[in-house]
Amino acid sequence: MGVPDEHPELFEGLTRVQHMVEKGVMDHVPESFIQPPHMRSAARSLDLDLQIPVIDMALLTRDSQGKKQVLADITRACEQYGFFQVINHGVPESLMDAAMAMAKKFFALSAEEKEVYKHQAASGAVGYGRIFEEYRKPDEVKEWLDRLTLDLSSARDPSQSWLVINNPPGFQEMYDEYGKAVYELHKKLLGIISEELGQAPDFLYSKLGGEKAFMRTMFNYYPPCPQPELVMGSAPHADACALTILQQQVPGLQLLHDGIWVPVPTSFDHAFVVNIGDSLQIISNGRFKSVLHRAVVHNTSRISIPNFLAPGVDILMQPAVEMCDPITNPPIYKGVTLSDFLKFVIAEGYGRSESRAVEHFRL
Template identity: 40%
Template sequence: MPAEQKAAVRRDEVAPLGYYESEHTKNVRDWKEVFDFVPREPPPPAAVADGELVFENKWPQGLPGFRVAMEEYAKAMEELALKLLELIARSLGLRPDRLNGFFKDDDQTTFLRLNHYPPCPSPELVLGVTRHKDAGALTILYQDDVGGLDVRRRSDGEWVRVRPVPGSFVINVGDVIQVWSNDRYESAEHRASVNSHEQRFSLPYFFNPGGDVMVEPLEELVSDDSPPRYEPYNWGVFFRTKRSSNFKKLAVENLQIAHFRKDLNSIA
């Protein structure tokens, strides 16, 4: 779309939905454009308190059918995410709906993103998204047939390209699942590479808990032999802090779940 139409739906730190072209991941500028939106918009507030985020979707003009398609896609992704959540609960020996209560229909921390990675004249110098782990529970990613997603291999630390499979999704477990499972699941470290001759698109759905949820290892998964490895933290505060860092390079290390990890050796 023309630059002026993108600017009309540009997002900022107060209203973080819409178009943006200068995002930072872990304090590193990304080579990409993004468009963010939430599946459900809250009713407009009578007043916005100091520091409160305004979650209002900014739909671009001149794209017939775009809004309807994205809203239908968001609904389908929510259904898939809940099914995946139940499978993860079962794999941990929990009842299938054990994790469902942490997610609310009217919460605005779950969101979708349309990524555009333009061709880059020096792809060896930059990344579409630098290496990171997703902070939420699950990411359901659709990528086009160009591909560009790399995942860190645990055995040797090398990066492995995730080849696109037509009609499929890539599922990334996020930090929240890692904490809930007390490290039985590990959040997937990944990055997005770019190339010099071809643009690419991807569409991730970030499935996140409610803003008032305290994230900590589940009581069923801790014991004297397996004590909790993380201090509790408030997801809403964590989410807002992470989102604000997308707009500027911070003078401190980007917030990570590693900051909440307990020193079990000192406890012992």
């Protein structure tokens, strides 16, 4: 039995997947969510966790050898995997628990209560709803998720100051504290990588514009699916930002490694998953790898909280002079702002396939 006839609007426009699941009695998914066979979760997948590096950041303060080990391990992970996990990272576990609890409370609100915060076209990407779907063609396959998108500081963009999440109570206060703590972790990780490159700790952060760099957080909700093998929570994509710091409790994240989709494990309590974005791949002149990844769904719900640190909107992403050599390692990417990069991604349909937008900007 599909969705009842009294809810025909669920199949039109920007469908809220959670609303569709909760209001409809479903034993199959709507056709608009069904992925072609080559894009489904079983295609070229391996049900074996990839042992991506786990970095114990407590070693940074133990002794000089411990710090040296952390610097080397993170740099190697950026070069070989594009992904790693961090533990003992300094973000309080209680704050991580509060973020996940508030996300669950938000998505437990009624449809009407959540729609109060729906995305407004004139206010950037923040708000409730799958913003990128608004730019896609009507016949493109939809993703099986709903999300709330926030920027850490609306002061950087006054057009976004309308969005204050006051339902559930305490959400905005939680995010202000959580966001600042994760932002500082971003800066710490960039500082570690910078030092391993032989540069000052603020080297990479300055390439993002310093204080102009901004952090965007997505609270992603993947509702239970009656046919999870047919849909995709988040289609294959690479992040346009510099670094992504992801909080998850339930497995679902997969990365493309040697042509095979493999799950990212959730075996470490209160760990963050960190991955390189296209911006850092460009700045590092290809030394650090941005990796394609996706989110699969299950017959139970899942919440993830990715935090993206991105260059300032007017900052030109280009290979750092310090990462290049005119003879042995010339620049391989042309400069582009994040705004123009994202416009290209949307216009060309990247972010929903295994093609890489960053390759378009090679010299």
